[in-house]
Amino acid sequence: MIISEKMKAAQAIAEALGPVQIISVSKFVKVFYVKSKDIYVIPLRGHIQQYKNSPAYKKWNARDPREIITNPDAIRRFSNDFAGPYISALEKYGKICSLCIIGTDADVEGCSIGMIDALPFVKQVNPSIRIKQLWLNDLSQNSIVKAYNNLIPPKWSWAYSGDARAILDAIIGFSATREVSLTLKPILKKIGVGFTSIGRVQTSLLYLLYLREHLIRNFVSKPFWSLSADLALKDRTIVATHLKNNFTDKILAESIYNKIKNAKDAYVVSIKKSSKKILTPTPLNTSKTLVLITKILKITAKDALKTLEDLYLNKIISYPRTDSDVYSKTYDHLSILQKFLIHNTYGNYVKTRFRLKKVNPRQGKVDAGDHSPITPLISLEPTSPKFENDLQKKVYDLISRYYLALFGDPAEESDTKILFSIKEEEFISRLSVLTDQGFYSIAPFLSKKYDAPLDFFDQLSSGKDSNKTDSTTKTHLGTLPVKKINFREKGTQPPPRYNDSSLLKLMERKNLGTKSTRPSIIQILIDRSYIERKNRMIFVMELGFLLMDALKVIWLPFLDPKFTSNVEMQLESIRKEKKQMKEVVKDVKDEFLILFDKFRQEKPNFLSKMNVLEQTGNITRGRDNLIISNKKVFVPNKTRPDSSKNYKYSTALCPNCKKNPMKLVINRDYTKKFFVCDNCNTFLSLPKKGTPKILKSKCLICGFDVVKITRKVRNNSYDYYLCPKCWNQGLKEKTNEGFCSKCKDFTIENGKCVKKKEYP
């Protein structure tokens, strides 16, 4: 048996090894059987287990949060709720196989998924099974066959490194989140916030945002003065700035201004022209793609990643989570390019590529050995029904154009520096002109803004072929009339606010989070009311600001990204077998325990600083209408984590007021489930156990939406159906009605309420 990390990889592995037979082990999980080799390839869904607090520590008040660090039994591994069918498959095939091959992704998390999450289930049913590892650099058939013929001993140290990461994140996160939340409980209650989370990555990121916010809030603008000249050139105006700009000495600047303000002519002293080639871009890894999409389409990182995933699942682009920007030598670019030949918009560009035989892409530098760079797999017109929404079209367009640009010619720009003399004062004007658009023709969004070409200066530089000249210097070449001399007072500006695009870059630079988690880390800070987005800019809210302000005197070593990079170094030493996992977990725990105790010591100071929140009742900043002093509870719904967009609604109207559809409310741990009417607050309760889903069909008795309830019992799941309205009626009247299976006249067929067939 081969254990794989995901469905797509399982299928690719199986198909590379021989003809495949698909075995459905549950509604959604398939196992791929390669009959010729008698191999079962079993997919997983990433991690199938996670660390949680053991039952004794489940309640926040039950035990001292400090024990989460000191008591090794405080956290335990639990199977995820979707893991049932995967575990069943591991057990079923574990029993009948003699060799178990770990074929998860070739990285630390992949090893931990295969060996820590999945393998124990196999070993439990078959303790003597042999274990090997399939080390895959990509999912091409060649690589898979090669790796299969060269199985390696399992890389345990890699798996332990990942496991240590998970343990430390859980211990640090759970203990600190509880300790800080419980400390702030009275204050948080008053400002309507449930808890304040602390984590290795999110807290470092919040600290960096706090530092920037601090700079911006405390920024004092300093004045400076600038001199510039508007010069007339035919019907255009070109602007030249004083060579000594900017002036901090107002008197000096003013005296120059007075000297030249009535000048009529600007003498061209010299023209320097140089040209520069701009290389085609390098292939797209996840990080680059997220930065590109958020920047060009001005959407959030979360939406960008979601759209990439959707395009991938619809087989429109390749796997979107990769650290590589190098294609393997055997990557079949030709067949992709050929698909684009007939494209209405990109077709001509691609034809030219074939004509010029430019069919090899520019390569990047990093081959992380995971997946190929992000690549369009098919050629789609914007009208294609395969797109589910407008955003998918736009993202596909960006990725396709970018990919095609890898085969493009370099672009070329010319940079012209013109030095003027205005009454002996030197002024300079810089012009940047695109002289050869090269790959920008297919990917114009990669281009910076250029000036319109000015052939005037080409004539001035006496007819030399400027394209081939790197630098030409001419003196006293003529004059331009001065339209106006400008003398302006300006002020220094604070550093800019982060947006999703620059924040992703920051996280990459500071090595915070991974390609897959960065967008969700940003989202967590928003959900916690630590930060908010306004006009795509990130603002730190009062809660986040004060928290960092108060914590920085106690926890600086933890807030600094150096903490997480040190942890990562330690994890590396496990991977490289220089240190034992136990040793590293102990060291980091000890280090954090000292900080934890320091927090306890400083609690009174911390609390008094955070009390400001309570006094002003203000967790936000910059939204004037929300700053209400001396009111204890004010937090409007808007500043709370807004999950409203995730709500599902019934199509039927509220049976009471008949004005609104009803909102399906499910809280995070699925303990509360009900329909509620936003208008009249009417409730329809739902069964306590199981996950409800609104079906597209309506109850033929009352007209309300039929709901499917999925129940999971141990490793199995089953569905049943009910009508919430009839069911609530049944509860009230104790008639036990509303279950579709017990309905006299109707039944559910293919998810639809239909009349029962009558049998004569």
Place this chain on the structure above:
DNA sequence: GCAAGGTC
């Protein structure tokens, strides 16, 4: 109620 990391 909590983290960060995978993934449908």
